[in-house]
Amino acid sequence: MRTRTCWNTVCTVDDLVPESGIAVWTNEGPVAVFYLPHRLPALFAISHADPFSGANVLARGITGDLGGEPIVASPLYKQHFNLKTGACLEDESVRVKTYSVLLDGNRILLETRDTHQEAVAA
Amino acid sequence: MSKKTLIVIGNGMVGHHFIEQFVASSAASDYDILVFGEEKQLAYDRVHLSEYFAGSTHADLAMGTENWYAEQGIELHLNEPVTALNRDQRTLVTPKGEYHYDELVLATGSFPFVPPIEGREHPHCFVYRTLDDLDAIRASAKEGKSGVVVGGGLLGLEAANALRSLGLQAHVVEFAPRLMPVQLDADGGALLRHKIKELGVQVHTEKATTAIVAGENARLRMNFSDDSHLETDLIVFSAGIRPQDALARASDLDVGERGGIVVSDQCTTSDPHIHAIGECALWNQRIFGLVAPGYTMARTLSSVLNGDSDAAFTGADMSTKLKLLGVDVGSIGDAQGQTPGARNIRFNDEQTGHYRRMVVSEDGKTLLGAILVGDNSYYDTLLQYALNGIALPDNPEALILPVSQGGAPALGPDALPESASICSCHNVTKGDICCAIDAGSSDLAGVKAETKASTGCGGCTALLKSVVDNELEKRGVAVSKDLCEHFPYSRQDLFHLVKVNGIRSFRTLISQHGKGHGCDICKPVVGSILATCWNEHILTTDNVPLQDTNDTFMANMQKNGTYSIVPRIPGGEITPDKLIVLGEVAKEYDLYTKITGGQRVDLFGATLSELPEIWEKLIAAGFETGHAYGKSLRTVKSCVGSTWCRYGVQDSVGMAILLENRYKGLRAPHKVKMAVSGCTRECAEAQSKDFGVIATENGWNLYVCGNGGMRPRHADLFATDLSDDELICTIDRVVMFYVRTADRLQRTSVWMENLEGGLEYLKQVVLEDSLGICAELEEHMNGIVDTYQCEWKTAVEDPGKRKRFREFVNLPEQRDPVQQWTTERGQRRPVLESV
Structure with missing residues (x-):
C-alpha cells in the first residue's frame, strides 16, 4: 500500500539561512531544511537527527559539495551526508531520511507522512 | 656465567652519552653497570648552561632522568666522588665504600683553569662550570653592579652574556691581543670586539692581572701588569680548562706532560681495563674541549667493549658555529691558515659588520678552513666543502660574497657525498638518512625519530630538512599541500x-x-x-x-546537542558579585557547572534558544564572550603574583588581564593559550602554553610554542627581561606571524616544529626583523585590537541575528525530545538513549 502523504507549510523564505540549514518541527519529528542558493534545486530536507549521536543537530552542520554532490557535515563527529539521498559518505550502512521540499511563493512546503489520514483509516 | 661489572666515573654529557650507547648494545646484558657522579645532579647540558640564568632549570637542561637510569638497571651514585683507585684489586674507593670493577670508564671531564693570581681565593671570585657555580654567581650578583670575566674565549664570552643577563655591567679581560684567539684571526677578533662593545660589554685585551685586592668603589679591584686597574663586584675565571686526571695520576696511569689521560685509538689507557673519554682524555697529544668529539669517543668505546676490533677514534673536527651575545661566529678546520702553502680569500665589510675568510689549499682546489663573524648562514656549505674535500668551484670567492653580489647558491643536497656528515652530534651521514627513507620513513619527523639526526644541538636542522626533502622528491614522494578539493592552495x-x-x-x-x-x-x-x-x-x-556550529552559535556543542557557555574571566580574576551572577544564572537555567583548567567557569546544558537569554543576563552583569568555541585566544592563566605572593616579583595578574584583553577575539589557525607566572616557581604553568610569560626581577621572560594536552611540548625561551611594552610588541609579532603562516588547525607547537629554521629563524624574523615585516604585523594587530567587539553583545542586540537561535523555527515552544536529564552529585546531566 502506498503511504499517504501531505504537504505542510513549515516556514517562510525569511526563516532560511543561505548556504546553511534550519530545523523545523513536523508530525514526523525534527527535520533539517537547507537552502543552497547557488544550486538548482536550492532546497533540501533531511532528518535533523544525527544517526551517530542520536542528537538533533544536522541543521547546524556546514554545507558544501564533495565530488559535485551537495552535502552537510554533522557538527558532532563530522560525518558527511548527501543532501539528495541521505547517504552517509563514511559508512555505507547508514542513511538518514530525506524529505521532499518545495517553494510556493513565500512559503516552504514539506512532504511528510499523513498521520492524520492514517489514523482515520485505521 | 655471572655478570661482570662496568663502572663509569663521571656523569657529564659524555659519560651520559656513553651509557646511552652502551645500554643499547648487545654487550650490555653481560654487565652490571654503576655510575658515579661528583655533582648532586644528573648529567645536564653544559653547552646551554647560560640558559640557566634565563629561566631554564636543571630539569630543562637534564640529559636523562633517574627513572631512565633505574629502568636500565643502572646503579646511580650521585654526589659520591671517587677518591682512589686500586688497580691491582680493580676496586675504587668513595667516602661511602669500596666497589669492584671489571672494566672502568673515566669520563671525569675537566675543571676550569684559574691562573695563579694573588687574591683569587676572594669569596666573590668564581668559575663557570656547574649549576652550583651558577647559583653562587647569581647570589653574588644580587648585591653587585658590575662583573668581570677573565678570559675572552668561547666560554668566557658565554659567561659575559650570563653576567649581562643578571643585570651587571659586564667586562671581559683577555691576555691575548684579541677575543677568541683560538678560533678567530686579528680581523675577525676586532670585528667581534666592536660588535660586543656595541652591546654594552666592555672588552679589555692584552691585560695580565697581577693581583686582586679590595676595591674602593666596588668589592674588588684588579691590578694589571701595565699599572692600570679595574674595579668590579665579582670575577668569573674562564681562562681555559684542564683535564680532570687526578685519579689517573694518583694511580700511575700514563698522563700527558700538560695533563690528560693518555688513550689509544680505542680510548683505552695504559691499563687495559681502564678507558677514558671526553675532555679528560689525551689522544695523540690533543685534548678535545667540545662535546661532539667526546660523543665520538663514547661511541668508539662502546663498540670496543662490544668486541668490534675495527672501532677507532681517529680525531675529530673542531669546527664550531655559535651565537655569542647575539653575534654569529663560526670557525672551521684550519681557520688560522697554518697549513704550508695555504692561501686566503677574505671578505670584510666594516659597514655592515660582516667578516668572512676562506683558507684554501695551495692548488686552490680544496677548502682547509674558514672564519665567519656576523653571519653564519655561510657555515653549513663551507663546512661540507671542508669536511668532505669537495672540489671548490672555479670562483671560490663566490662562496663568501654576499648573495646580492653574485654569490654562489648554497651547495645543494644533491652535491653532498653519501659519507657527508649531516648531524655531528649523533654521527648521522647523508647515507644514513637515505637508508632511513628507503626503510620507510616518509617525512622529516620520521627520519628524525629513526636516525636521531638533529635531536642534539639542533644546528643541522635546516640542512637535514633540505636533504630529506631532496631525497623524498627524488623518490617521487610529493606531499600535497592542497587544503581540500575546492582549493589547490595551503x-x-x-x-x-x-x-x-x-x-x-x-x-x-x-x-x-x-x-x-x-x-x-x-x-x-x-x-x-x-x-x-x-x-x-x-x-x-x-x-x-x-x-563550525560552535562559532555559529558562539557556544560549545555537547553530545546531546545542547551547549556549554564560558564567559571571559580575564586572568582568572573575578569579583564576588560576578561570581554570584554566574551562580544565579546557572541556577535559573539548571546548568551543570564546572571550573575549567583555564581558571574560568563552564556552564553546561543550555539549549539553543536559551543561549541569547542567558547571554543577555551575563552581559548585563558585565561579562563578555570567552571565545571557548573559537579558534582564538582562550584564556590567560595567571598565578596571584607580587600583589599577594611572598615570592612574586611582578604583577602577573595585571599582565595576564592586559594580555587577555589585548588578544581576545583574534581568529587564529587554532586555539591559543597563554599564561603569566609571577616568579620562576611557575605556578601558572606558562611553559606549557602557546605563549608563556615568566616574571624576572628585571621584567618578563617570554616562552613560545609550548603545548599541554595530547602532545605536550615544552615552550622555547624566546626573549628575556622584557619590559611591559617590549613583551606586548614581541607577542604581537609572533602571534600575527603565526596567524599568517600556520597551516589549518596547526597549534603553535607543531607550527614551530615545521618552521624552516625553527626557533632561530623565528627570532630573526621577530627580534631582528629580517623580513622587514614587523611594522606591518604590529599595525595589523593594532587594527584588530581597535575593532574588537563582544560577539555576543552584538548578537543579542540584533533581532536578525537572534533569529538564528530558534530550536525549531516553526514551533518556538517545542522542546527537543531527545534531550533527557537525570541528576548526579546534585547537578543535572544528560541521559542520551543510544541509537
Missing part, C-alpha cells in the same frame, strides 16, 4: 590571496581561486582568515555558513 597561500586581493567573502574567493561550493574543511579556514584580515562580526550573512 592555508598560508589563501591568507595571502585574501589579504593581497582584498577579498571579503568566501563566494568571491572560491569563484576566483577555487572550484565548487566549499566544504567543512575549507569554509571554517576561510572564515577564520576573513575574520583575521577584516575582523567583521562572524554572524554577518556571508560569514554564518562558514563557521
Whole structure:
C-alpha cells in the first residue's frame, strides 16, 4: 500500500539561512531544511537527527559539495551526508531520511507522512 | 656465567652519552653497570648552561632522568666522588665504600683553569662550570653592579652574556691581543670586539692581572701588569680548562706532560681495563674541549667493549658555529691558515659588520678552513666543502660574497657525498638518512625519530630538512599541500590571496581561486582568515555558513546537542558579585557547572534558544564572550603574583588581564593559550602554553610554542627581561606571524616544529626583523585590537541575528525530545538513549 502523504507549510523564505540549514518541527519529528542558493534545486530536507549521536543537530552542520554532490557535515563527529539521498559518505550502512521540499511563493512546503489520514483509516 | 661489572666515573654529557650507547648494545646484558657522579645532579647540558640564568632549570637542561637510569638497571651514585683507585684489586674507593670493577670508564671531564693570581681565593671570585657555580654567581650578583670575566674565549664570552643577563655591567679581560684567539684571526677578533662593545660589554685585551685586592668603589679591584686597574663586584675565571686526571695520576696511569689521560685509538689507557673519554682524555697529544668529539669517543668505546676490533677514534673536527651575545661566529678546520702553502680569500665589510675568510689549499682546489663573524648562514656549505674535500668551484670567492653580489647558491643536497656528515652530534651521514627513507620513513619527523639526526644541538636542522626533502622528491614522494578539493592552495597561500586581493567573502574567493561550493574543511579556514584580515562580526550573512556550529552559535556543542557557555574571566580574576551572577544564572537555567583548567567557569546544558537569554543576563552583569568555541585566544592563566605572593616579583595578574584583553577575539589557525607566572616557581604553568610569560626581577621572560594536552611540548625561551611594552610588541609579532603562516588547525607547537629554521629563524624574523615585516604585523594587530567587539553583545542586540537561535523555527515552544536529564552529585546531566 502506498503511504499517504501531505504537504505542510513549515516556514517562510525569511526563516532560511543561505548556504546553511534550519530545523523545523513536523508530525514526523525534527527535520533539517537547507537552502543552497547557488544550486538548482536550492532546497533540501533531511532528518535533523544525527544517526551517530542520536542528537538533533544536522541543521547546524556546514554545507558544501564533495565530488559535485551537495552535502552537510554533522557538527558532532563530522560525518558527511548527501543532501539528495541521505547517504552517509563514511559508512555505507547508514542513511538518514530525506524529505521532499518545495517553494510556493513565500512559503516552504514539506512532504511528510499523513498521520492524520492514517489514523482515520485505521 | 655471572655478570661482570662496568663502572663509569663521571656523569657529564659524555659519560651520559656513553651509557646511552652502551645500554643499547648487545654487550650490555653481560654487565652490571654503576655510575658515579661528583655533582648532586644528573648529567645536564653544559653547552646551554647560560640558559640557566634565563629561566631554564636543571630539569630543562637534564640529559636523562633517574627513572631512565633505574629502568636500565643502572646503579646511580650521585654526589659520591671517587677518591682512589686500586688497580691491582680493580676496586675504587668513595667516602661511602669500596666497589669492584671489571672494566672502568673515566669520563671525569675537566675543571676550569684559574691562573695563579694573588687574591683569587676572594669569596666573590668564581668559575663557570656547574649549576652550583651558577647559583653562587647569581647570589653574588644580587648585591653587585658590575662583573668581570677573565678570559675572552668561547666560554668566557658565554659567561659575559650570563653576567649581562643578571643585570651587571659586564667586562671581559683577555691576555691575548684579541677575543677568541683560538678560533678567530686579528680581523675577525676586532670585528667581534666592536660588535660586543656595541652591546654594552666592555672588552679589555692584552691585560695580565697581577693581583686582586679590595676595591674602593666596588668589592674588588684588579691590578694589571701595565699599572692600570679595574674595579668590579665579582670575577668569573674562564681562562681555559684542564683535564680532570687526578685519579689517573694518583694511580700511575700514563698522563700527558700538560695533563690528560693518555688513550689509544680505542680510548683505552695504559691499563687495559681502564678507558677514558671526553675532555679528560689525551689522544695523540690533543685534548678535545667540545662535546661532539667526546660523543665520538663514547661511541668508539662502546663498540670496543662490544668486541668490534675495527672501532677507532681517529680525531675529530673542531669546527664550531655559535651565537655569542647575539653575534654569529663560526670557525672551521684550519681557520688560522697554518697549513704550508695555504692561501686566503677574505671578505670584510666594516659597514655592515660582516667578516668572512676562506683558507684554501695551495692548488686552490680544496677548502682547509674558514672564519665567519656576523653571519653564519655561510657555515653549513663551507663546512661540507671542508669536511668532505669537495672540489671548490672555479670562483671560490663566490662562496663568501654576499648573495646580492653574485654569490654562489648554497651547495645543494644533491652535491653532498653519501659519507657527508649531516648531524655531528649523533654521527648521522647523508647515507644514513637515505637508508632511513628507503626503510620507510616518509617525512622529516620520521627520519628524525629513526636516525636521531638533529635531536642534539639542533644546528643541522635546516640542512637535514633540505636533504630529506631532496631525497623524498627524488623518490617521487610529493606531499600535497592542497587544503581540500575546492582549493589547490595551503592555508598560508589563501591568507595571502585574501589579504593581497582584498577579498571579503568566501563566494568571491572560491569563484576566483577555487572550484565548487566549499566544504567543512575549507569554509571554517576561510572564515577564520576573513575574520583575521577584516575582523567583521562572524554572524554577518556571508560569514554564518562558514563557521563550525560552535562559532555559529558562539557556544560549545555537547553530545546531546545542547551547549556549554564560558564567559571571559580575564586572568582568572573575578569579583564576588560576578561570581554570584554566574551562580544565579546557572541556577535559573539548571546548568551543570564546572571550573575549567583555564581558571574560568563552564556552564553546561543550555539549549539553543536559551543561549541569547542567558547571554543577555551575563552581559548585563558585565561579562563578555570567552571565545571557548573559537579558534582564538582562550584564556590567560595567571598565578596571584607580587600583589599577594611572598615570592612574586611582578604583577602577573595585571599582565595576564592586559594580555587577555589585548588578544581576545583574534581568529587564529587554532586555539591559543597563554599564561603569566609571577616568579620562576611557575605556578601558572606558562611553559606549557602557546605563549608563556615568566616574571624576572628585571621584567618578563617570554616562552613560545609550548603545548599541554595530547602532545605536550615544552615552550622555547624566546626573549628575556622584557619590559611591559617590549613583551606586548614581541607577542604581537609572533602571534600575527603565526596567524599568517600556520597551516589549518596547526597549534603553535607543531607550527614551530615545521618552521624552516625553527626557533632561530623565528627570532630573526621577530627580534631582528629580517623580513622587514614587523611594522606591518604590529599595525595589523593594532587594527584588530581597535575593532574588537563582544560577539555576543552584538548578537543579542540584533533581532536578525537572534533569529538564528530558534530550536525549531516553526514551533518556538517545542522542546527537543531527545534531550533527557537525570541528576548526579546534585547537578543535572544528560541521559542520551543510544541509537
